[in-house]
Amino acid sequence: MSHRAVSAQNVAFTYPSGVEPLIDVSVDIAPRSRVALLGANGSGKTTLLRILAGSLKPARGSVHVDNEPLRYDRKGLRAHREAVQLVLQNPDDQLFSADVVHDVAFGPVNLGLGTAEIFERVNDAMALLSIEQLADRPTHELSYGERKRVAIAGAMAMRPCVLLLDEPSAGLDPAGVEEMFFALEKLERNGTTVVLSTHDTALALEWADSVGVVETGTVRQGDPRLLLAEQELVAAARLRSPWPLELAASLASSGRIADGATPRNIKEVCQEIERGSSPVIRYGQSKV
Ligand SMILES: Nc1ncnc2c1ncn2[C@@H]1O[C@H](COP(=O)(O)OP(=O)(O)O)[C@@H](O)[C@H]1O
Ligand SMILES: [Mg+2]
Numbered sequence: 001m002s003h004r005a006v007s008a009q010n011v012a013f014t015y016p017s018g019v020e021p022l023i024d025v026s027v028d029i030a031p032r033s034r035v036a037l038l039g040a041n042g043s044g045k046t047t048l049l050r051i052l053a054g055s056l057k058p059a060r061g062s063v064h065v066d067n068e069p070l071r072y073d074r075k076g077l078r079a080h081r082e083a084v085q086l087v088l089q090n091p092d093d094q095l096f097s098a099d100v101v102h103d104v105a106f107g108p109v110n111l112g113l114g115t116a117e118i119f120e121r122v123n124d125a126m127a128l129l130s131i132e133q134l135a136d137r138p139t140h141e142l143s144y145g146e147r148k149r150v151a152i153a154g155a156m157a158m159r160p161c162v163l164l165l166d167e168p169s170a171g172l173d174p175a176g177v178e179e180m181f182f183a184l185e186k187l188e189r190n191g192t193t194v195v196l197s198t199h200d201t202a203l204a205l206e207w208a209d210s211v212g213v214v215e216t217g218t219v220r221q222g223d224p225r226l227l228l229a230e231q232e233l234v235a236a237a238r239l240r241s242p243w244p245l246e247l248a249a250s251l252a253s254s255g256r257i258a259d260g261a262t263p264r265n266i267k268e269v270c271q272e273i274e275r276g277s278s279p280v281i282r283y284g285q286s287k288v
């Protein structure tokens with residue numbers, strides 16, 4: 001698998017109804033990175049993922065893969081879809097075969113690959129998503145979380161270098177979210193770049209290398225710790241500040257941790273508290 005950089009440059013998109021969710025959007029997806037697109041319902045996350053996947057063509061601006069502009073002819077799109085796979089939010093929009101193994105095999109079969117190669121890809125994809133035990137089950141009998149993982153396995157069987165996941169955690173219970181992220185970690189170790197959309201800022205803060213906040217037709221992209229600490233941006237995007245940063249601000253105001261600390265998760269909050277209460281350094285007061 002090669003590793004590709006994908007970007008959208010000054011992209012605009014208007015639906016035939018006249019709704020223009022994207023006015024001037026630029027995002028950079030570095031090879032092997034974890035990117036979270038954050039935004040309220042209706043902000044344009046799905047539209048942007050479809051643009052990056054090549055299934056919608058921007059009215060202005062362009063999508064680039066390794067600095068080459070995406071060509072929207074058959075050949076260009078076919079090559080793009082082999083490199084960049086989109087998994088839709090609702091797995092039922094993506095699964096239609098009689099059982100799991102046929103669904104996962106659908107893409108490789110369509111590529112016209114040989115039987116041995118199809119077997120290898122399907123087995124690898126099912127192992128990555130930990131769904132081997134579901135191979136012969138009818139997809140309609142599976143839980144929502146299982147169906148989501150089958151849909152991702154189908155995309156992974158195409159061996160993309162970039163996987164675009166629309167709201168992978170939406171509708172999952174806490175254990176389902178954990179299983180999903182366990183699976184994503186395996187994909188990343190496998191070298192796959194993962195871009196996901198969500199409105200869960202705490203999840204983005206903990207998971208992503210880079211976040212893109214989608215708001216009024218544009219995207220602000222940057223380091224999760226810096227961008228998600230910008231309260232005005234978070235509020236304008238109709239999002240909630242991630243709880244670790246809210247908690248850190250509250251602990252800093254009572255001098256229990258350093259001002260400006262940006263812990264990403266519960267472990268890092270605890271580390272900040274330990275540092276703040278050590279006899280050597282105690283923030284806001286001298287300790288003898
Ligand atoms: N097929 C469509 N036709 C017309 N308008 C659409 C279509 N899909 C989405 N929209 C509109 O575009 C805007 C952005 O939608 P979407 O990209 O789905 O946002 P998000 O994924 O962030 O919820 C919304 O106002 C939505 O109603
Ligand atoms: Mg959406």
